[in-house]
Amino acid sequence: MFELPKTSRRKFLQKIGYISVGFPLLGMVLGEQDPVMAARENFQGTLPGSLRGANRVNAWLQVLEDGRVMIFSGKVELGQGIRMAICQVAAEELDLELDQVEVHLAETGLTPDEGYTAGSGSVPNSAMSVRYAAATARQKLLELASLKLKTPVKDLIFYNGKVKTKNNNQSLNFAEILEGAQIDLEVTVPIPVKVKSGYRYVGKAIPRKDIEKMVRAEELYIQDLRFPGMLHARVLRPKGYQSKLVKLDESGLSSQVSGVIKTVIKSSFIGVITEREYQAVKAERYLKANSEWSTGTDFPDQNYIYTHIRSIADPPQTIRNEGNANAELNGNEVFKATYTKPYLKHGSIGPACAIAMFDGDILHIWSHSQGIYPMRRAIAAMLKMDEEKIHVIAVPGAGCFGHSTADDAAADAAILALAYPGKHIRVQWSRQDEHYWDPYGSAMIMELEASLDENGRIKAWKSEVWTDSHSMRPNNDPATLLDSRYLENPVELKDRGYLGGGHRNADPYYSIPNMQVNAHFFDGPLRVSSLRSLGSYTTIFSIESFMDELAEKAGKDPLEFRLAHLEDERAIAVIHKIREMCDSEFMKDGEGIGFAFSRYKNTAAYSAVAAKVWVEKASGAVVIKKLWSAVDVGEIINLDGITNQIEGGMIQAASWTLKEQVTFNQNGITSSDWASYPVFRFNEIPEVKVAMIDRPDLPAEGGGEVSMPPTGAAIANAVYHACGKRVYDLPITTEKIKSA
Amino acid sequence: MPKYRLHINGSEKVVDVEPDTPLLYVLRDQLELNGPKFGCGLSQCGSCMVLVDGVAVTSCIRPVASLGNSRVITLEGLVNENGKLHPVQEAFVKEQAAQCGYCLNGMVIAAVSLLNENPNPNEAEIKDALQVNLCRCGAHTRIISAIKRAAGNQ
Ligand code: FES
Ligand code: FES
Numbered sequence: 008m009f010e011l012p013k014t015s016r017r018k019f020l021q022k023i024g025y026i027s028v029g030f031p032l033l034g035m036v037l038g039e040q041d042p043v044m045a046a047r048e049n050f051q052g053t054l055p056g057s058l059r060g061a062n063r064v065n066a067w068l069q070v071l072e073d074g075r076v077m078i079f080s081g082k083v084e085l086g087q088g089i090r091m092a093i094c095q096v097a098a099e100e101l102d103l104e105l106d107q108v109e110v111h112l113a114e115t116g117l118t119p120d121e122g123y124t125a126g127s128g129s130v131p132n133s134a135m136s137v138r139y140a141a142a143t144a145r146q147k148l149l150e151l152a153s154l155k156l157k158t159p160v161k162d163l164i165f166y167n168g169k170v171k172t173k174n175n176n177q178s179l180n181f182a183e184i185l186e187g188a189q190i191d192l193e194v195t196v197p198i199p200v201k202v203k204s205g206y207r208y209v210g211k212a213i214p215r216k217d218i219e220k221m222v223r224a225e226e227l228y229i230q231d232l233r234f235p236g237m238l239h240a241r242v243l244r245p246k247g248y249q250s251k252l253v254k255l256d257e258s259g260l261s262s263q264v265s266g267v268i269k270t271v272i273k274s275s276f277i278g279v280i281t282e283r284e285y286q287a288v289k290a291e292r293y294l295k296a297n298s299e300w301s302t303g304t305d306f307p308d309q310n311y312i313y314t315h316i317r318s319i320a321d322p323p324q325t326i327r328n329e330g331n332a333n334a335e336l337n338g339n340e341v342f343k344a345t346y347t348k349p350y351l352k353h354g355s356i357g358p359a360c361a362i363a364m365f366d367g368d369i370l371h372i373w374s375h376s377q378g379i380y381p382m383r384r385a386i387a388a389m390l391k392m393d394e395e396k397i398h399v400i401a402v403p404g405a406g407c408f409g410h411s412t413a414d415d416a417a418a419d420a421a422i423l424a425l426a427y428p429g430k431h432i433r434v435q436w437s438r439q440d441e442h443y444w445d446p447y448g449s450a451m452i453m454e455l456e457a458s459l460d461e462n463g464r465i466k467a468w469k470s471e472v473w474t475d476s477h478s479m480r481p482n483n484d485p486a487t488l489l490d491s492r493y494l495e496n497p498v499e500l501k502d503r504g505y506l507g508g509g510h511r512n513a514d515p516y517y518s519i520p521n522m523q524v525n526a527h528f529f530d531g532p533l534r535v536s537s538l539r540s541l542g543s544y545t546t547i548f549s550i551e552s553f554m555d556e557l558a559e560k561a562g563k564d565p566l567e568f569r570l571a572h573l574e575d576e577r578a579i580a581v582i583h584k585i586r587e588m589c590d591s592e593f594m595k596d597g598e599g600i601g602f603a604f605s606r607y608k609n610t611a612a613y614s615a616v617a618a619k620v621w622v623e624k625a626s627g628a629v630v631i632k633k634l635w636s637a638v639d640v641g642e643i644i645n646l647d648g649i650t651n652q653i654e655g656g657m658i659q660a661a662s663w664t665l666k667e668q669v670t671f672n673q674n675g676i677t678s679s680d681w682a683s684y685p686v687f688r689f690n691e692i693p694e695v696k697v698a699m700i701d702r703p704d705l706p707a708e709g710g711g712e713v714s715m716p717p718t719g720a721a722i723a724n725a726v727y728h729a730c731g732k733r734v735y736d737l738p739i740t741t742e743k744i745k746s747a
Numbered sequence: 748m749p750k751y752r753l754h755i756n757g758s759e760k761v762v763d764v765e766p767d768t769p770l771l772y773v774l775r776d777q778l779e780l781n782g783p784k785f786g787c788g789l790s791q792c793g794s795c796m797v798l799v800d801g802v803a804v805t806s807c808i809r810p811v812a813s814l815g816n817s818r819v820i821t822l823e824g825l826v827n828e829n830g831k832l833h834p835v836q837e838a839f840v841k842e843q844a845a846q847c848g849y850c851l852n853g854m855v856i857a858a859v860s861l862l863n864e865n866p867n868p869n870e871a872e873i874k875d876a877l878q879v880n881l882c883r884c885g886a887h888t889r890i891i892s893a894i895k896r897a898a899g900n901q
Binding site (some may be wrong): 221 | 748754764765768769772775776777779780781782785786787788789791792794821822823826832836837839840843844845846847848849850851852864873874875877878879880882883884885886887888889891
């Protein structure tokens with residue numbers, strides 16, 4: 008059971024104060040062999056962005072009463088294993104055992120404000136901030152211990168949570184060194200960090216601690232939190248995006264459904280609070296049947312969605328322009344292709360959930376949001392409350408893969424908790440609402456044009472990309488939360504959010520002398536926000552499909568063709584690796600193999616993917632037999648953690664590629680559940696193989712998204728090699744293969 | 748509200764609920780069990796699975812009134828009285844067969860049910876047995892490895 012944080016844990020920590028003297032524990036230390044202390048080298052580079060926001064050691068690290076260490080990170084656990092990665096990095100720098108480190112993830116007022124847990128940024132930002140804060144702390148602990156023990160630093164051993172003199176006469180644990188204080192010191196370069204060759208944990212496949220908790224069904228997810236007297240609630244969502252409540256007849260509710268405590272109606276927002284959870288389900292059903300809404304959706308015909316998108320797009324903006332692509336393409340033999348991708352769902356297996364409680368002064372919110380501080384700003388703006396009066400605690404939910412509905416559920420719970428103070432109100436979304444109201448990944452179009460020179464190299468290239476925003480994440484604008492649009496004085500979305508994610512990777516990573524990239528932004532009909540890998544899945548699907556087509560025109564092997572356009576040795580290395588991985592793979596009749604490559608964001612991690620598929624000639628049915636990936640994320644923190652992310656990314660992207668699209672008609676969304684929005688099931692799962700190229704001396708990049716973009720194109724290329732048909736319009740379905 | 752006598756994880760529980768309440772809500776809301784998860788409420792995803800008389804079934808639409816004398820085992824009930832994990836649970840930890848782990852309950856329950864019936868399933872049989880169970884994180888291949896490992900260790 009969680010306790011209400013009346014005094015914050017941090018204050019408590021700061022108040023601990025006790026004096027102790029380091030008596031040697033002779034019995035224990037005599038038999039122990041002194042560990043060899045790993046060498047250190049000075050880090051002089053640029054500190055991560057998160058450290059610039061919170062630059063004191065004690066913002067990231069505090070020593071507990073028993074001498075163990077508590078790490079604070081503003082990132083949240085999404086199933087990517089960030090808790091373990093942070094624990095490894097801290098234990099490494101402080102020469103601790105893994106269980107001497109506790110990690111406290113995002114909570115307002117307690118952990119640093121690290122914005123959103125997104126964009127494969129948790130390792131480069133949070134884990135690296137922890138590394139530098141921990142290394143700084145180690146240095147300070149040594150200095151302080153040296154004074155206390157009246158022994159020069161060179162005669163001290165720092166290990167296992169203790170600093171001891173080399174002659175073993177005296178030892179102090181961290182709490183004894185600090186005597187209840189914390190290290191309030193700015194983290195600045197140079198920082199003495201451990202040399203990579205001395206690592207015990209970083210780069211290794213360290214098992215996550217939370218998987219055992221999962222199999223034991225311990226309280227772990229937001230859905231599992233229970234508070235004394237907690238009440239349940241559901242929100243009746245409007246009929247469509249623009250619907251307004253016309254009439255609600257709740258007169259029969261209490262006689263039809265037992266346990267109803269309160270119905271909260273604020274303009275077109277309707278919530279119902281009940282004693283038990285299933286009563287809330289029934290109450291929502293009753294209210295739905297007894298409400299009238301104005302029709303509020305005017306979607307275009309899905310069959311013409313791409314025509315519609317083109318018709319509403321802004322004039323193009325040139326994102327990149329090198330050489331003179333237009334002149335080179337004009338009059339020369341030009342190859343062209345157009346690729347399209349539908350709206351896609353996040354499809355979390357656990358629909359959104361949130362709990363809130365207003366204690367008369369502070370509004371406490373438990374949420375699986377990816378960004379608790381930005382969400383707090385949005386909720387404060389929606390409720391016109393002082394931000395400081397809202398306390399948000401991040402609790403894991405099911406994997407969400409971008410900005411999904413967690414923040415909206417938190418807003419629901421916040422509204423209901425204010426309307427019914429003193430009780431914890433738990434809001435659970437239904438599967439249907441999760442499907443209907445998800446901010447989807449935008450539909451996109453990519454038009455490509457290129458010409459080749461006499462040696463079969465690409466001479467000119469043009470990308471035209473059509474995209475909606477790829478992040479409408481909560482921020483100061485309350486309209487980023489669904490409820491704001493249905494309360495009294497509804498707020499309309501002011502800006503279009505993050506457009507840059509839409510043309511992410513639209514400029515090929517290849518050396519091409521003349522290149523132009525133009526982005527056509529549109530404000531599309533469906534609610535959108537960030538979905539894992541943002542625009543890159545579409546841009547790379549297009550570019551890497553097109554690269555195979557160009558290779559064929561040039562009469563080159565697809566991988567050789569790519570290599571001929573790459574200079575970056577890390578890119579070349581992943582391509583060599585992928586070739587080696589599937590070199591001995593034998594293709595039967597109807598089978599084909601396809602490849603694709605990308606460097607995520609053109610600045611982060613590298614991955615090459617290969618797909619082996621079988622296409623049934625008569626029906627056009629595709630079976631993905633195997634997927635391989637060769638990945639370079641720079642320095643690896645947790646080998647098994649990153650491998651897991653790469654495997655999962657390929658499988659999710661394969662499901663997108665063959666099966667997924669949000670469907671709608673003029674009246675609204677029609678993808679209402681897993682039957683109308685099918686995703687991969689077990690019989691569709693291919694074998695997966697991952698090879699990681701470790702580069703311990705290079706910066707650690709996140710790996711959550713890197714395998715997704717090339718997976719789509721690798722499958723499309725494999726389908727082409729298997730049956731000679733190329734599909735340009737995602738998803739690659741049986742019907743499209745047949746009619747291609 | 749009527750009272751129901753249920754056999755859950757080896758002990759008898761009396762619950763006071765409306766007859767149409769699905770078993771899942773009784774387990775989570777009344778009996779405060781965390782194992783079975785709400786994922787869809789439509790019997791489409793498997794996250795709510797429990798063993799009813801040894802067979803994996805979804806609990807999200809099964810009315811409590813329909814259980815009769817059936818014996819229900821949840822993820823919690825697979826751990827023995829000394830706290831030792833069931834071989835399938837152990838295998839999931841060994842294979843690190845989860846990302847977010849939200850689907851894991853259903854995966855473990857479906858696997859236990861399969862191995863009760865067929866102690867030595869091949870890959871196709873494993874996939875067939877888990878056909879209801881969705882995993883969005885893409886942990887499937889690890890889940891398959893975990894089930895193979897558990898089968899080998901039984
Ligand atoms: S919650 Fe029961 S099958 Fe999805
Ligand atoms: S591990 Fe997240 S849904 Fe399976």
